[in-house]
Amino acid sequence: MQVPLIRLQCGINSYDWGKVGHTSAAAKYAAATPSTKLSIEQEKPYAELWMGTHPSLPSKDVETQRTLLDLVQDNKALMSQEIGQRYGDKLPFLFKVLSIRKALSIQAHPNKKLAEKLHAKDPKNYPDDNHKPEMTIAVTPFDGLCGFRPLKEIAHFLSTVPSLRKLLGESAAKDFEAAVSGKETSDSDKDMANNKKALQTLFTALMESDKSSVASAAKELVASAEKEGEGFAGEGGPSNGGKELADLVVRCNSQFEGDIGLFVLFFLNYVKLEIGEAMFLKADDIHAYLSGDIIECMASSDNVVRAGFTPKFQDIPTLTTMLTYSYAPISEQKMNPVDYPYVTLNSTAYSSSSSATLYDPPIEEFSVVRTELKKKGAKATFEAIQGPSILICTNGEGNISVGPKTEEMKTGYVYFVGATAECVLESQGENFTTFKAFCELSGKETANGTK
Numbered sequence: 122m123q124v125p126l127i128r129l130q131c132g133i134n135s136y137d138w139g140k141v142g143h144t145s146a147a148a149k150y151a152a153a154t155p156s157t158k159l160s161i162e163q164e165k166p167y168a169e170l171w172m173g174t175h176p177s178l179p180s181k182d183v184e185t186q187r188t189l190l191d192l193v194q195d196n197k198a199l200m201s202q203e204i205g206q207r208y209g210d211k212l213p214f215l216f217k218v219l220s221i222r223k224a225l226s227i228q229a230h231p232n233k234k235l236a237e238k239l240h241a242k243d244p245k246n247y248p249d250d251n252h253k254p255e256m257t258i259a260v261t262p263f264d265g266l267c268g269f270r271p272l273k274e275i276a277h278f279l280s281t282v283p284s285l286r287k288l289l290g291e292s293a294a295k296d297f298e299a300a301v302s303g304k305e306t307s308d309s310d311k312d313m314a315n316n317k318k319a320l321q322t323l324f325t326a327l328m329e330s331d332k333s334s335v336a337s338a339a340k341e342l343v344a345s346a347e348k349e350g351e352g353f354a355g356e357g358g359p360s361n362g363g364k365e366l367a368d369l370v371v372r373c374n375s376q377f378e379g380d381i382g383l384f385v386l387f388f389l390n391y392v393k394l395e396i397g398e399a400m401f402l403k404a405d406d407i408h409a410y411l412s413g414d415i416i417e418c419m420a421s422s423d424n425v426v427r428a429g430f431t432p433k434f435q436d437i438p439t440l441t442t443m444l445t446y447s448y449a450p451i452s453e454q455k456m457n458p459v460d461y462p463y464v465t466l467n468s469t470a471y472s473s474s475s476s477a478t479l480y481d482p483p484i485e486e487f488s489v490v491r492t493e494l495k496k497k498g499a500k501a502t503f504e505a506i507q508g509p510s511i512l513i514c515t516n517g518e519g520n521i522s523v524g525p526k527t528e529e530m531k532t533g534y535v536y537f538v539g540a541t542a543e544c545v546l547e548s549q550g551e552n553f554t555t556f557k558a559f560c561e562l563s564g565k566e567t568a569n570g571t572k
Contacts, residue, residue: 125198125199125523125524125537125538125539125540125541125542126521126522126523126524126526126528126536126537126538126539126542126544127182127183127189127192127536127537127539128154128182128183128184128528128534128535128536129154129172129180129181129182129183129189129511129535129536129537130154130180130181130182130183130186131150131151131154131170131171131172131180131535132151132170132171132178132179132180133147133148133151133159133167133168133169133170133171134168134169134171134178135165135166135167135168136166136168136169137166137223138166138168138221138222138223138224138225139166139167139168139169139220139221139222140166140167140168140220140221140222140414141163141164141165141166141167141222142161142162142163142164142165142167143161143163144220144222145161145166145167145168145220145414146218146220146260146261146414146515147167147168147169147170147218147219147220147414148161148167148220149161149532149533150170150218150513150515150532150533150535151167151170151533152533153531153532153533153534154183154533154534154535166222167220168219168220168221169217169218169219169220170217170218171215171216171217172215172216172217172218172511172513172535172558173189173212173214173215173216173421173511174188174189174190174193174211174212174421175212175215175421175422175423176190177248177423180535180537189212189537190211192537193205193210193211193212193509194210194211196539197210198539198540198541199509199537199539199540200212200508200509200539200540201507201508201509201540201541203507203562204507204508204509204540204560204562207562208421208486211421212421212509212511212560213420213421213485213486213487213560214418214419214420214421214486214487214558214560215418215419215420215421215422215423216416216417216418216487216511216513216558217416217417217418217419218260218414218415218416218417218513218515219410219414219415219417220414221263221410221411221412221413221414221415222412223376223411223412224373224376224377224382224409224410224411224412224430225409225410225411225430225431226409226425226427226428226429226430226431226433226435227266227382227385227407227408227409227427227428227429227430227431228407228408228409228425228426228427228428228431228440229404229405229406229407229408229426229440229443229444230253230254230255230402230404230405230406230419230422230424230425230426231247231253231404231405231424231426231439231443232404232405232443233404235405235439235443236253236422236424239424239426239439240424246434246436247424248423248424253404253419253420253422253423253424253425254401254402254403254404254419254420254482254484254486255401255402255417255418255419255420256399256400256401256402256417256418256419256456256480256482256487256489257394257399257400257401257402257410257415257416257417258394258397258398258399258415258416258417258480258489258491258556259394259395259396259397259398259399259413259414259415260396260413260414260415260416260515261396261413261414262393262394262395262396262413263393263394263410263412263413263414263415264391264392264393264394264411264412264413265391265392265394265408265409265410265411265412265413266385266386266389266390266391266392266407266408266409266410266411267389267390267392267400267402267406267408267451267454268389268390268402268406268407268408268447268448268449268451268453268454269320269324269388269389269390269407269446269447269448269449270358270360270387270388270389270390270448270450271305271306271359271448271449271450272301272305272306272316272320272448273305273306273359274358274359274360275297275320275323275387275388275448276297276298276301276302276305277354277355277358278354278355278358278387279294279297279298280355281354281355282342282345282354282387283341283345284338284339284341284342284345284384285338285342285384285387287338287341288327288330288334288335288338288384289323289326289327289330290326293322293323293326294323296319296322296323297319297320297322297323300315300316300318300319301315301316301319301320304316316448317445317446317447317448318446320446320448321441321444321446324388324441324444324446325441327381327384327385327388328381328385328428328429328437328440328441329437329441330381335379335380335381335384336379338384339374339378339379339380339383339384340379342370342383342384343370343371343374343383345367346366346367346368346370346371347367347371349363349367350363350364350367351363351364351367353366353367353370354366354367354387360390360391360450360451361391365391366386366391369386369391370383370386373386373411373430376430377429377430377431380429380430381428381429382409382429382430385409385429389407389408389409390450390451390454391451392451392454392455394413394415394455397458397478397491398455398456399455399456399458399480400451400454400455400456401454401456401482401483402454403445405443405444405445406444406445406447407440407444409429409430416489416513416515416556418487418489418558419487420484420486420487421486426439426440426443427440428440428441456480456482458478458479458480458481458491459478459479459481460476460477460478460479461477461478461479461490462479463503463504463506464477464490464492464501464502464503464504465501465502465504466499466500466501467499467500467501467502474495474496475492475493475494475495475496475499475501476491476492476493477490477491477492477493477501478490478491478492478493485560485562486560487558487559487560488558488559488560488561489556489557489558489559490503490556490557490559491554491555491556491557492546492554492555492556492557493552493553493554494517494519494546494547494548494552494553494554495548495551495552496548496551497548497549497550497551498547498548499547499548499553500545500546500547500548501545501546501547502543502544502545503543503544503545503546503557504543505540505541505542505543506540506541506559506561507540507541507561507562508540508559508560508561508562509537509538509539509540509559509560510537510538510544510557510558510559511535511536511537511538511557511558511559512530512535512536512538512544512555512556512557512558513533513534513535513555513556514530514531514532514533514534514535514553514554514555515532515554515555515556516532516552516553516554517531517532517548517549517550517551517552517553517554518530518531518532518548518549518550518553519546519547519548519549519550519553520545520546520547520549521536521544521545521546522544522545522546522547523538523539523542523543523544523545524542524543529549530546530553530555
């Protein structure tokens, strides 16, 4: 039987929003596998490295060039019987590295029921029948838009950004203000339902604005941002200062001039993640990534409903009807990682500052562990789990061992580890950093680390 440690050759997508040349972490990681024969072009954008079994860009065994999907279907023990039965003998997650130079589309990913409906109706634009909750972990400083802002902030911008109010119309703005006034933070079910209905009505009105009105309002908005600086948008809101918002408007307009997304900025939380920070997006949550290199893990799907900051197919009716319209500060979407309990860090002085951090969203398809071994000789021993894993090295170099098989692991190297296999990482230098995505249905932990 094959030792369940397989080095992977992973494909890369080139999209316009990707970082160019060697500035792209996704490109550098992809080029680390000789068999990819990737010669990085300095002016070409490299956006996404895909690690998994998804048919759009399947990973392959470096040695045999067989796809990982073929391997796990031929040897079902690599997945575990339970996971194979649940997910049809394919990985339940898709692991990615994204390198973002300019804004990705304003988007959401459909829940399972909607995904099935969209796929049946329009398989060209919705290629999967699966939902796509996803998690983002910053590898470099990252910024993006995530979820609707608290309602008081949206109301504040309605009164301090004249071009926004003009675009929406006085009647729509007043209706929203009247509907939520005094109840913005109420936790009663009735008030929250009414608030969400009012937010949906206002946001739908924005997204259905005609293009000429958006273009005209956008010119006014950008002129105000450039002129007012720190005083822009009534000096901003509790989450973001006026200059930060003004700079964001100018920056996004330079990428997508006159786009509706310039006004969506005032509805969504603007979030910054430092290295190692993370956020989780449920199905039907609105978001847009703006810049940075990230590790991303999601349910295995390529479904995206877009409506702004993109030349691709946009589906505004679907987006505006599918969203949860949950509204909350960004602190509620950021994750609270915990120490991973099923790893042993060797107790020598070399590993005193080493760590294994668990990012565990409230879904069953995936979790991620970030391991940092700070000094040469530091070691992390992962207990065997009842499910598959994929590991990528994002910094430094070391070794990975499963049973009698030991392989070198350098920046950009990617390995698959089969179910029920103990895995050992050992650093051969300083700051050996890896990310491990895995699925284990039994003993799945919640986001706060409790069983």
